[in-house]
Amino acid sequence: GIQVEQSPPDLILQEGANSTLRCNFSDSVNNLQWFHQNPWGQLINLFYIPSGTKQNGRLSATTVATERYSLLYISSSQTTDSGVYFCAVPTQGGSEKLVFGKGTKLTVNP
Amino acid sequence: DTAVSQTPKYLVTQMGNDKSIKCEQNLGHDTMYWYKQDSKKFLKIMFSYNNKELIINETVPNRFSPKSPDKAHLNLHINSLELGDSAVYFCASSAYTGPSTQYFGPGTRLTVL
Numbered sequence: 239g240i241q242v243e244q245s246p247p248d249l250i251l252q253e254g255a256n257s258t259l260r261c262n263f264s265d266s267v268n269n270l271q272w273f274h275q276n277p278w279g280q281l282i283n284l285f286y287i288p289s290g291t292k293q294n295g296r297l298s299a300t301t302v303a304t305e306r307y308s309l310l311y312i313s314s315s316q317t318t319d320s321g322v323y324f325c326a327v328p329t330q331g332g333s334e335k336l337v338f339g340k341g342t343k344l345t346v347n348p
Numbered sequence: 349d350t351a352v353s354q355t356p357k358y359l360v361t362q363m364g365n366d367k368s369i370k371c372e373q374n375l376g377h378d379t380m381y382w383y384k385q386d387s388k389k390f391l392k393i394m395f396s397y398n399n400k401e402l403i404i405n406e407t408v409p410n411r412f413s414p415k416s417p418d419k420a421h422l423n424l425h426i427n428s429l430e431l432g433d434s435a436v437y438f439c440a441s442s443a444y445t446g447p448s449t450q451y452f453g454p455g456t457r458l459t460v461l
Contacts, residue, residue, distance in 0.1 A: 269447030275389070281438060281452035288447065322389055334379060334445050335404050338391040 239329055240265045244339035251315050251346050259310040259342045261325035269328045270301050271336065272310050276321040284310070284323075315346045351375050352453035354439050360459045361429055369424045369456045371439030379403075380422040381440040381450065382414060391438070397422050398445045429460045 241264040251257055261270070272284040285292050285299040287308065292299055296315075301308040312319055322343050326336040352373045361367055373380060381404075382394040396404035400416045411427045422439060439453040 271449065273452070279436060279455050279457075281440075281455070283449055283451055286449040324391065326391075328447060334381075334396060334442060334448065334450075335393055336450065341389055 240267070240327060240337055242325060242327055242337055242339040244323075244325060244342050246342060247340065248343045249345070251344070253315060253317060253346055253348050255315050255346075256311070256313045257315060257344070259312070259323050259344075261308045261310070261339055263306050263308075263325075263327050265330075266303065266306070267327040268303075269333075269336075270303075270308050271326045272299055272308070273324045273326065274319075274321050275324065275341070276318075281324075312344075315344075317346045317348055320344055320346045352439055352441055352451050354437075354453040354456050356456060357454065358457050358459075360461065362461055363429055363431060365429050366425070366427045367429060367458070368426070369437055369439075369458075371422045371424070371453055373420055373439075373441040373451075373453075375441055375443075375451065377441040377443050377451075378419055379442045379445045379448075380416065380419070381442075382422065382424050383438040383440060383452075385436040385438060385455070387435070395422075395424075396445075403445060426458075429458075431460050434458055434460045 243262045289303045298311045322341040324341045326338045379398045395414045397416045436455045440450045442448040442450045
């Protein structure tokens, strides 16, 4: 099945810093989603981004489907950005069955 | 206006008991899911329903039985609970089956003693 690798596994930042999280996947996909799990456990969908670039406030994401990776950019980080960031891709084709990476744990210190 | 809701939020029970977790979505979505998140935060899909019909059934013990009375509800019943069932269970929904954004509920933390 498709493999999803996220890096780095852990990231510690000072408030105000920028960061880039990476998601590599082993097969072509037509569906990639980024999620944020906050320290209280809630999973929030950040982006549905099978290709191209999207921006939402201080967050943006870019997926280069031909090279099988996606990047999540966080600018001017805030303590509320802390949590675990997951990317997820379908197991095959247009499947709704998502495979999740192991996540990047982000800690933003004041 | 909670989009995807689950009850209960916490569930503590003894081994061997039977328990249920309820999920409701008010987004008008056709597809609903159950995921399990283990102690290492790994998320894995368990089941998916489209308009009350089962479409994904992962390798899950048959002690786990999902039920969808209508397309807005997907409940999870677990028989004969085991220690290894302790996890956080998430319900999710998407507009349709296929590549579409999935929205997650708040999760139910199940602890089996």
